[in-house]
Amino acid sequence: xxxxxxxxxxxxxxxxxxxxxxxxxxxxxxxxxxxxxxxxxxxxxxxxxxxxxxxxxxxxxxxxxxxxxxxxxxxxxxxxxxxxxxxxxxxxxxxxxxxxxxxxxxxxxxxxxxxxxxxxxxxxxxxxxxxxxxxxxxxxxxxxxxxxxxxxxxxxxxxxxxxxxxxxxxxxxxxxxxxxxxxxxxxxxxxxxxxxxxxxxxxxxxxxxxxxxxxxxxxxxxxxxxxxxxxxxxxxxxxxxxxx
Amino acid sequence: xxxxxxxxxxxxxxxxxxxxxxxxxxxxxxxxxxxxxxxxxxxxxxxxxxxxxxxxxxxxxxxxxxxxxxxxxxxxxxxxxxxxxxxxxxxxxxxxxxxxxxxxxxxxxxxxxxxxxxxxxxxxxxxxxxxxxxxxxxxxxxxxxxxxxxxxxxxxxxxxxxxxxxxxxxxxxx
Numbered sequence: 001x002x003x004x005x006x007x008x009x010x011x012x013x014x015x016x017x018x019x020x021x022x023x024x025x026x027x028x029x030x031x032x033x034x035x036x037x038x039x040x041x042x043x044x045x046x047x048x049x050x051x052x053x054x055x056x057x058x059x060x061x062x063x064x065x066x067x068x069x070x071x072x073x074x075x076x077x078x079x080x081x082x083x084x085x086x087x088x089x090x091x092x093x094x095x096x097x098x099x100x101x102x103x104x105x106x107x108x109x110x111x112x113x114x115x116x117x118x119x120x121x122x123x124x125x126x127x128x129x130x131x132x133x134x135x136x137x138x139x140x141x142x143x144x145x146x147x148x149x150x151x152x153x154x155x156x157x158x159x160x161x162x163x164x165x166x167x168x169x170x171x172x173x174x175x176x177x178x179x180x181x182x183x184x185x186x187x188x189x190x191x192x193x194x195x196x197x198x199x200x201x202x203x204x205x206x207x208x209x210x211x212x213x214x215x216x217x218x219x220x221x222x223x224x225x226x227x228x229x230x231x232x233x234x235x236x237x238x239x240x241x242x243x244x
Numbered sequence: 245x246x247x248x249x250x251x252x253x254x255x256x257x258x259x260x261x262x263x264x265x266x267x268x269x270x271x272x273x274x275x276x277x278x279x280x281x282x283x284x285x286x287x288x289x290x291x292x293x294x295x296x297x298x299x300x301x302x303x304x305x306x307x308x309x310x311x312x313x314x315x316x317x318x319x320x321x322x323x324x325x326x327x328x329x330x331x332x333x334x335x336x337x338x339x340x341x342x343x344x345x346x347x348x349x350x351x352x353x354x355x356x357x358x359x360x361x362x363x364x365x366x367x368x369x370x371x372x373x374x375x376x377x378x379x380x381x382x383x384x385x386x387x388x389x390x391x392x393x394x395x396x397x398x399x400x401x402x403x404x405x406x407x408x409x410x411x412x413x414x415x416x417x418x
Contacts, residue, residue, distance in 0.1 A: 010397075010400070010401060010404075011397075014375065014381075014382070015381075016381065016382055041408075042404070045404060045407060045408060045411075046376050048352050048354075048357045048411075049357060049361065049372065049376045049377065049407065050376055050377055050379070051354060051357070052354045052355075052357035052358045052361060053266070053270070053357075053358075053361055053372075053373060053376065053377035054266060054377055055266060055269070055270075055358065056265055056266045056269040056270075056275070056278070057262045057265065057266065058261045058262050058264075058265040058282065059275075059279070061279075062261070062265065062279050062282060062283065063261060065283055066258070066261060066282065066283060066286045067258075069283065069286055069287055069290070070250055070253065070254050070257075070258075070286070070290060071250075
Protein backbone atom coordinates (compact mmCIF):
# COMPACT_ATOMS: atom_id res chain seq x y z
CA UNK A 1 0.00 0.00 0.00
CA UNK A 2 1.34 3.40 -1.01
CA UNK A 3 1.96 6.24 1.33
CA UNK A 4 -0.90 8.77 1.41
CA UNK A 5 1.47 11.50 0.13
CA UNK A 6 2.35 9.59 -3.04
CA UNK A 7 -0.50 11.26 -4.94
CA UNK A 8 1.07 14.62 -4.28
CA UNK A 9 4.63 13.88 -5.36
CA UNK A 10 4.12 14.86 -9.01
CA UNK A 11 2.27 18.02 -7.98
CA UNK A 12 5.13 18.79 -5.59
CA UNK A 13 7.75 18.22 -8.30
CA UNK A 14 5.82 20.42 -10.71
CA UNK A 15 5.38 23.20 -8.16
CA UNK A 16 1.61 22.96 -8.37
CA UNK A 17 0.81 22.71 -4.68
CA UNK A 18 -0.32 25.60 -2.51
CA UNK A 19 2.46 26.80 -0.26
CA UNK A 20 1.03 25.13 2.89
CA UNK A 21 0.75 21.77 1.10
CA UNK A 22 4.18 22.22 -0.45
CA UNK A 23 5.52 22.72 3.06
CA UNK A 24 3.71 19.65 4.38
CA UNK A 25 5.05 17.39 1.61
CA UNK A 26 8.51 18.82 2.08
CA UNK A 27 8.41 17.91 5.80
CA UNK A 28 7.08 14.46 4.99
CA UNK A 29 9.87 13.69 2.53
CA UNK A 30 12.46 13.66 5.29
CA UNK A 31 10.78 10.72 6.98
CA UNK A 32 9.47 8.75 3.97
CA UNK A 33 12.04 6.89 1.83
CA UNK A 34 9.29 5.75 -0.57
CA UNK A 35 8.14 9.31 -1.41
CA UNK A 36 11.66 10.75 -1.51
CA UNK A 37 12.79 7.98 -3.94
CA UNK A 38 9.74 8.64 -6.12
CA UNK A 39 10.45 12.36 -6.09
CA UNK A 40 14.12 11.93 -6.96
CA UNK A 41 13.26 9.68 -9.86
CA UNK A 42 10.61 12.07 -11.15
CA UNK A 43 12.96 15.04 -10.92
CA UNK A 44 15.65 13.04 -12.72
CA UNK A 45 13.20 12.17 -15.48
CA UNK A 46 11.96 15.74 -15.82
CA UNK A 47 15.55 16.88 -16.21
CA UNK A 48 16.30 14.20 -18.83
CA UNK A 49 13.15 15.02 -20.78
CA UNK A 50 13.92 18.74 -20.69
CA UNK A 51 17.45 18.19 -21.95
CA UNK A 52 16.47 15.70 -24.62
CA UNK A 53 13.30 17.52 -25.65
CA UNK A 54 15.00 20.84 -26.27
CA UNK A 55 16.33 19.48 -29.49
CA UNK A 56 15.51 21.85 -32.30
CA UNK A 57 16.29 25.51 -32.71
CA UNK A 58 14.91 27.69 -35.45
CA UNK A 59 17.20 27.84 -38.50
CA UNK A 60 18.43 31.24 -39.64
CA UNK A 61 16.26 31.19 -42.78
CA UNK A 62 13.15 30.69 -40.68
CA UNK A 63 14.13 33.55 -38.38
CA UNK A 64 14.62 35.82 -41.40
CA UNK A 65 11.38 34.70 -43.01
CA UNK A 66 9.44 35.41 -39.81
CA UNK A 67 11.06 38.80 -39.37
CA UNK A 68 10.17 39.66 -42.97
CA UNK A 69 6.57 38.77 -42.31
CA UNK A 70 6.52 41.00 -39.24
CA UNK A 71 7.86 43.98 -41.12
CA UNK A 72 5.17 46.59 -41.69
CA UNK A 73 4.26 46.93 -45.31
CA UNK A 74 4.24 50.63 -45.86
CA UNK A 75 1.43 51.84 -48.11
CA UNK A 76 2.61 53.98 -51.04
CA UNK A 77 2.48 57.67 -50.32
CA UNK A 78 -0.13 59.41 -52.43
CA UNK A 79 0.72 62.51 -54.47
CA UNK A 80 -1.46 64.72 -52.29
CA UNK A 81 0.43 63.48 -49.21
CA UNK A 82 3.74 64.58 -50.75
CA UNK A 83 2.12 67.94 -51.53
CA UNK A 84 0.87 68.28 -47.99
CA UNK A 85 4.30 67.38 -46.61
CA UNK A 86 5.94 69.99 -48.85
CA UNK A 87 3.40 72.63 -47.80
CA UNK A 88 4.04 71.82 -44.13
CA UNK A 89 7.80 72.15 -44.67
CA UNK A 90 7.28 75.51 -46.39
CA UNK A 91 5.02 76.72 -43.59
CA UNK A 92 7.52 75.67 -40.92
CA UNK A 93 10.35 77.35 -42.81
CA UNK A 94 8.33 80.55 -43.25
CA UNK A 95 7.32 80.66 -39.60
CA UNK A 96 10.89 79.96 -38.59
CA UNK A 97 12.15 82.74 -40.84
CA UNK A 98 9.50 85.12 -39.50
CA UNK A 99 10.41 84.27 -35.92
CA UNK A 100 14.08 84.71 -36.73
CA UNK A 101 13.43 88.02 -38.49
CA UNK A 102 11.31 89.26 -35.62
CA UNK A 103 14.04 88.31 -33.18
CA UNK A 104 16.64 90.04 -35.33
CA UNK A 105 14.47 93.15 -35.59
CA UNK A 106 13.90 93.09 -31.84
CA UNK A 107 17.65 92.83 -31.24
CA UNK A 108 18.21 95.84 -33.50
CA UNK A 109 15.54 97.90 -31.71
CA UNK A 110 16.97 97.02 -28.30
CA UNK A 111 20.51 97.86 -29.42
CA UNK A 112 19.43 101.28 -30.68
CA UNK A 113 17.45 101.98 -27.48
CA UNK A 114 20.44 101.04 -25.33
CA UNK A 115 22.45 103.53 -27.42
CA UNK A 116 19.72 106.09 -26.81
CA UNK A 117 19.97 105.47 -23.06
CA UNK A 118 23.77 105.86 -23.15
CA UNK A 119 23.38 109.13 -25.05
CA UNK A 120 20.96 110.34 -22.38
CA UNK A 121 23.47 109.44 -19.65
CA UNK A 122 26.27 111.33 -21.42
CA UNK A 123 24.20 114.32 -22.42
CA UNK A 124 24.06 117.63 -20.55
CA UNK A 125 20.41 117.82 -21.60
CA UNK A 126 19.13 114.30 -21.40
CA UNK A 127 15.46 115.32 -21.41
CA UNK A 128 13.36 118.04 -23.06
CA UNK A 129 10.89 118.35 -20.25
CA UNK A 130 12.39 118.48 -16.82
CA UNK A 131 10.00 117.64 -14.04
CA UNK A 132 9.69 115.21 -11.20
CA UNK A 133 5.92 115.50 -11.39
CA UNK A 134 4.27 113.03 -13.71
CA UNK A 135 1.30 115.36 -14.02
CA UNK A 136 3.58 117.82 -15.78
CA UNK A 137 5.51 115.36 -17.89
CA UNK A 138 2.57 113.40 -19.29
CA UNK A 139 0.71 116.46 -20.70
CA UNK A 140 3.94 117.62 -22.34
CA UNK A 141 3.66 114.70 -24.80
CA UNK A 142 0.12 115.64 -25.89
CA UNK A 143 0.12 116.55 -29.58
CA UNK A 144 3.62 115.16 -29.99
CA UNK A 145 2.64 111.48 -29.94
CA UNK A 146 -0.23 109.64 -31.66
CA UNK A 147 -1.00 107.75 -28.44
CA UNK A 148 -1.27 108.36 -24.75
CA UNK A 149 0.05 106.55 -21.71
CA UNK A 150 -0.10 106.69 -17.95
CA UNK A 151 2.76 107.25 -15.56
CA UNK A 152 2.78 105.57 -12.16
CA UNK A 153 2.52 107.48 -8.94
CA UNK A 154 5.97 107.09 -7.46
CA UNK A 155 4.87 107.89 -3.90
CA UNK A 156 7.19 106.25 -1.43
CA UNK A 157 9.06 104.26 -4.07
CA UNK A 158 12.82 104.74 -4.45
CA UNK A 159 12.32 106.06 -7.97
CA UNK A 160 12.27 109.67 -9.04
CA UNK A 161 11.11 111.08 -12.35
CA UNK A 162 13.70 113.26 -14.06
CA UNK A 163 11.78 114.15 -17.21
CA UNK A 164 11.11 113.05 -20.75
CA UNK A 165 11.55 113.66 -24.43
CA UNK A 166 10.32 112.36 -27.76
CA UNK A 167 12.39 109.77 -29.60
CA UNK A 168 12.07 108.02 -32.94
CA UNK A 169 12.41 104.40 -33.72
CA UNK A 170 12.10 103.42 -37.39
CA UNK A 171 10.45 106.73 -38.10
CA UNK A 172 7.92 106.07 -35.40
CA UNK A 173 7.58 108.61 -32.60
CA UNK A 174 7.74 107.47 -28.99
CA UNK A 175 8.37 108.73 -25.48
CA UNK A 176 11.52 108.39 -23.47
CA UNK A 177 11.11 108.88 -19.76
CA UNK A 178 14.10 109.17 -17.54
CA UNK A 179 13.94 107.96 -13.97
CA UNK A 180 16.56 108.03 -11.27
CA UNK A 181 17.21 105.54 -8.51
CA UNK A 182 20.10 106.25 -6.18
CA UNK A 183 22.92 107.19 -8.60
CA UNK A 184 21.52 105.20 -11.52
CA UNK A 185 19.33 106.18 -14.40
CA UNK A 186 16.52 104.22 -15.98
CA UNK A 187 15.23 104.99 -19.47
CA UNK A 188 11.70 103.90 -20.27
CA UNK A 189 10.75 104.00 -23.97
CA UNK A 190 7.10 103.81 -24.96
CA UNK A 191 5.85 103.16 -28.51
CA UNK A 192 2.56 102.31 -30.02
CA UNK A 193 2.10 98.55 -30.12
CA UNK A 194 -0.43 95.78 -30.34
CA UNK A 195 -3.40 95.28 -28.08
CA UNK A 196 -3.12 92.82 -25.22
CA UNK A 197 -0.19 92.17 -23.02
CA UNK A 198 2.90 90.01 -23.07
CA UNK A 199 5.15 89.01 -20.26
CA UNK A 200 8.38 90.78 -19.61
CA UNK A 201 11.34 89.74 -21.72
CA UNK A 202 14.56 90.36 -19.89
CA UNK A 203 18.03 90.69 -21.27
CA UNK A 204 20.70 90.91 -18.64
CA UNK A 205 23.46 89.53 -20.75
CA UNK A 206 25.13 92.88 -21.35
CA UNK A 207 26.13 95.56 -18.87
CA UNK A 208 22.60 96.97 -19.13
CA UNK A 209 19.38 95.42 -18.01
CA UNK A 210 16.74 95.56 -20.71
CA UNK A 211 13.13 94.62 -20.17
CA UNK A 212 10.48 94.63 -22.84
CA UNK A 213 6.77 94.09 -22.61
CA UNK A 214 3.51 95.24 -24.11
CA UNK A 215 0.62 96.51 -22.08
CA UNK A 216 -2.53 98.40 -22.99
CA UNK A 217 -1.62 98.50 -26.68
CA UNK A 218 1.77 100.03 -25.97
CA UNK A 219 5.29 98.66 -26.30
CA UNK A 220 7.56 99.39 -23.36
CA UNK A 221 11.33 99.10 -23.25
CA UNK A 222 13.21 99.68 -20.02
CA UNK A 223 16.98 100.13 -20.13
CA UNK A 224 19.16 100.66 -17.08
CA UNK A 225 22.45 99.97 -15.40
CA UNK A 226 20.61 99.67 -12.06
CA UNK A 227 19.92 96.26 -10.57
CA UNK A 228 17.49 93.80 -12.08
CA UNK A 229 15.27 94.07 -8.99
CA UNK A 230 15.00 97.85 -9.49
CA UNK A 231 14.12 97.29 -13.14
CA UNK A 232 11.48 94.71 -12.19
CA UNK A 233 9.91 97.01 -9.64
CA UNK A 234 9.58 99.99 -11.98
CA UNK A 235 8.39 97.73 -14.81
CA UNK A 236 5.58 96.35 -12.67
CA UNK A 237 4.56 99.86 -11.62
CA UNK A 238 4.40 100.93 -15.27
CA UNK A 239 2.44 97.85 -16.22
CA UNK A 240 -0.01 98.44 -13.43
CA UNK A 241 -0.51 102.06 -14.46
CA UNK A 242 -1.20 101.18 -18.08
CA UNK A 243 -3.34 98.10 -17.56
CA UNK A 244 -6.66 98.64 -19.34
CA UNK B 245 -2.16 47.22 -38.76
CA UNK B 246 0.02 50.03 -37.54
CA UNK B 247 3.69 49.92 -36.68
CA UNK B 248 3.07 50.07 -32.93
CA UNK B 249 1.05 46.83 -33.07
CA UNK B 250 3.75 45.14 -35.11
CA UNK B 251 6.44 46.27 -32.69
CA UNK B 252 4.51 45.06 -29.69
CA UNK B 253 3.79 41.73 -31.34
CA UNK B 254 7.42 41.33 -32.37
CA UNK B 255 8.63 41.94 -28.82
CA UNK B 256 6.28 39.30 -27.44
CA UNK B 257 6.50 36.72 -30.21
CA UNK B 258 10.10 36.62 -31.39
CA UNK B 259 11.49 35.19 -28.10
CA UNK B 260 9.10 32.25 -28.67
CA UNK B 261 10.51 31.40 -32.08
CA UNK B 262 12.92 28.69 -30.91
CA UNK B 263 10.56 26.94 -28.48
CA UNK B 264 7.72 27.09 -31.01
CA UNK B 265 9.93 25.58 -33.68
CA UNK B 266 11.04 22.89 -31.24
CA UNK B 267 7.42 22.11 -30.40
CA UNK B 268 6.52 22.09 -34.11
CA UNK B 269 9.36 19.67 -34.88
CA UNK B 270 8.19 17.27 -32.19
CA UNK B 271 4.57 17.50 -33.30
CA UNK B 272 5.19 17.06 -37.01
CA UNK B 273 8.38 15.03 -36.90
CA UNK B 274 9.63 16.93 -39.92
CA UNK B 275 11.82 20.09 -39.88
CA UNK B 276 10.41 21.42 -43.19
CA UNK B 277 6.87 21.02 -42.03
CA UNK B 278 7.80 22.61 -38.71
CA UNK B 279 9.24 25.54 -40.63
CA UNK B 280 5.96 26.06 -42.49
CA UNK B 281 3.96 25.60 -39.31
CA UNK B 282 5.90 28.27 -37.46
CA UNK B 283 5.66 30.77 -40.31
CA UNK B 284 1.95 30.17 -40.61
CA UNK B 285 1.57 30.54 -36.86
CA UNK B 286 3.31 33.92 -36.86
CA UNK B 287 1.21 35.18 -39.78
CA UNK B 288 -2.04 34.05 -38.16
CA UNK B 289 -1.05 35.41 -34.77
CA UNK B 290 -0.01 38.78 -36.20
CA UNK B 291 -3.31 39.05 -38.03
CA UNK B 292 -5.27 38.11 -34.92
CA UNK B 293 -3.12 40.17 -32.53
CA UNK B 294 -5.53 43.16 -32.38
CA UNK B 295 -8.09 40.80 -30.83
CA UNK B 296 -5.57 39.39 -28.34
CA UNK B 297 -6.34 40.65 -24.87
CA UNK B 298 -3.21 42.07 -23.27
CA UNK B 299 -2.79 40.56 -19.82
CA UNK B 300 -3.90 37.09 -20.89
CA UNK B 301 -1.34 34.38 -21.56
CA UNK B 302 0.42 35.26 -24.82
CA UNK B 303 2.63 32.15 -24.80
CA UNK B 304 -0.36 29.84 -24.38
CA UNK B 305 -2.11 31.78 -27.16
CA UNK B 306 0.81 31.30 -29.57
CA UNK B 307 1.14 27.60 -28.78
CA UNK B 308 -2.59 27.15 -29.25
CA UNK B 309 -2.40 28.74 -32.71
CA UNK B 310 0.55 26.53 -33.63
CA UNK B 311 -1.16 23.38 -32.38
CA UNK B 312 -4.44 24.19 -34.15
CA UNK B 313 -2.51 24.89 -37.34
CA UNK B 314 -0.80 21.53 -36.98
CA UNK B 315 -4.00 19.66 -36.22
CA UNK B 316 -5.60 20.97 -39.39
CA UNK B 317 -2.57 20.03 -41.50
CA UNK B 318 -2.41 16.70 -43.32
CA UNK B 319 0.14 15.26 -40.90
CA UNK B 320 -1.86 16.53 -37.98
CA UNK B 321 -5.05 14.92 -39.22
CA UNK B 322 -3.25 11.63 -39.82
CA UNK B 323 -1.68 11.63 -36.38
CA UNK B 324 -4.94 12.55 -34.74
CA UNK B 325 -6.69 9.63 -36.35
CA UNK B 326 -4.07 7.12 -35.25
CA UNK B 327 -3.52 8.43 -31.74
CA UNK B 328 -4.88 6.53 -28.82
CA UNK B 329 -6.41 8.49 -26.03
CA UNK B 330 -5.57 6.69 -22.85
CA UNK B 331 -7.24 8.71 -20.13
CA UNK B 332 -6.65 6.38 -17.21
CA UNK B 333 -5.87 7.78 -13.80
CA UNK B 334 -2.36 8.69 -12.87
CA UNK B 335 -2.18 7.28 -9.38
CA UNK B 336 -0.01 4.37 -10.48
CA UNK B 337 2.26 6.53 -12.58
CA UNK B 338 5.00 6.89 -10.03
CA UNK B 339 7.43 4.13 -9.21
CA UNK B 340 7.63 2.24 -5.99
CA UNK B 341 10.53 3.32 -3.85
CA UNK B 342 12.49 0.08 -3.83
CA UNK B 343 13.14 -0.21 -7.57
CA UNK B 344 16.55 0.42 -9.09
CA UNK B 345 14.84 2.71 -11.63
CA UNK B 346 16.31 5.85 -10.17
CA UNK B 347 19.77 4.56 -10.98
CA UNK B 348 18.58 3.55 -14.45
CA UNK B 349 17.03 6.96 -15.04
CA UNK B 350 20.40 8.52 -14.33
CA UNK B 351 22.00 6.28 -16.93
CA UNK B 352 19.50 7.20 -19.63
CA UNK B 353 21.24 8.96 -22.45
CA UNK B 354 19.73 11.73 -24.51
CA UNK B 355 19.00 9.54 -27.54
CA UNK B 356 17.09 7.05 -25.45
CA UNK B 357 14.98 9.77 -23.86
CA UNK B 358 14.36 11.33 -27.27
CA UNK B 359 13.20 8.00 -28.57
CA UNK B 360 10.96 7.68 -25.52
CA UNK B 361 9.38 11.09 -26.22
CA UNK B 362 8.99 10.30 -29.91
CA UNK B 363 7.11 7.06 -29.27
CA UNK B 364 4.45 8.80 -27.19
CA UNK B 365 1.08 9.26 -28.80
CA UNK B 366 0.40 12.91 -29.70
CA UNK B 367 -1.98 13.66 -26.83
CA UNK B 368 0.59 12.56 -24.27
CA UNK B 369 3.54 13.95 -26.12
CA UNK B 370 2.17 17.49 -26.36
CA UNK B 371 1.32 17.61 -22.66
CA UNK B 372 4.78 16.36 -21.77
CA UNK B 373 6.46 18.85 -24.12
CA UNK B 374 4.55 21.78 -22.71
CA UNK B 375 4.88 20.79 -19.05
CA UNK B 376 8.41 19.41 -18.90
CA UNK B 377 10.20 21.14 -21.79
CA UNK B 378 8.40 24.47 -21.91
CA UNK B 379 7.92 24.27 -18.15
CA UNK B 380 4.36 25.52 -18.34
CA UNK B 381 2.11 25.34 -15.31
CA UNK B 382 -0.82 22.92 -15.54
CA UNK B 383 -3.25 25.78 -16.09
CA UNK B 384 -1.16 27.16 -18.93
CA UNK B 385 -1.06 23.72 -20.56
CA UNK B 386 -4.81 23.45 -20.10
CA UNK B 387 -5.28 26.87 -21.72
CA UNK B 388 -3.01 25.96 -24.62
CA UNK B 389 -4.67 22.64 -25.36
CA UNK B 390 -8.16 23.77 -24.40
CA UNK B 391 -8.65 20.80 -22.07
CA UNK B 392 -9.53 20.59 -18.36
CA UNK B 393 -6.68 20.80 -15.87
CA UNK B 394 -7.54 17.29 -14.60
CA UNK B 395 -6.95 15.94 -18.10
CA UNK B 396 -3.59 17.67 -18.18
CA UNK B 397 -2.62 15.95 -14.95
CA UNK B 398 -3.74 12.49 -16.03
CA UNK B 399 -2.12 12.76 -19.47
CA UNK B 400 1.10 14.03 -17.97
CA UNK B 401 1.20 11.12 -15.52
CA UNK B 402 0.56 8.63 -18.31
CA UNK B 403 3.20 10.23 -20.49
CA UNK B 404 5.78 10.06 -17.73
CA UNK B 405 4.90 6.46 -17.00
CA UNK B 406 5.43 5.54 -20.66
CA UNK B 407 8.72 7.45 -20.77
CA UNK B 408 9.94 5.59 -17.71
CA UNK B 409 8.92 2.24 -19.12
CA UNK B 410 10.64 2.99 -22.41
CA UNK B 411 13.84 3.97 -20.64
CA UNK B 412 13.80 0.97 -18.32
CA UNK B 413 13.16 -1.39 -21.22
CA UNK B 414 15.82 0.27 -23.34
CA UNK B 415 18.43 0.04 -20.62
CA UNK B 416 17.39 -3.51 -19.79
CA UNK B 417 18.17 -4.59 -23.35
CA UNK B 418 21.72 -3.26 -23.18
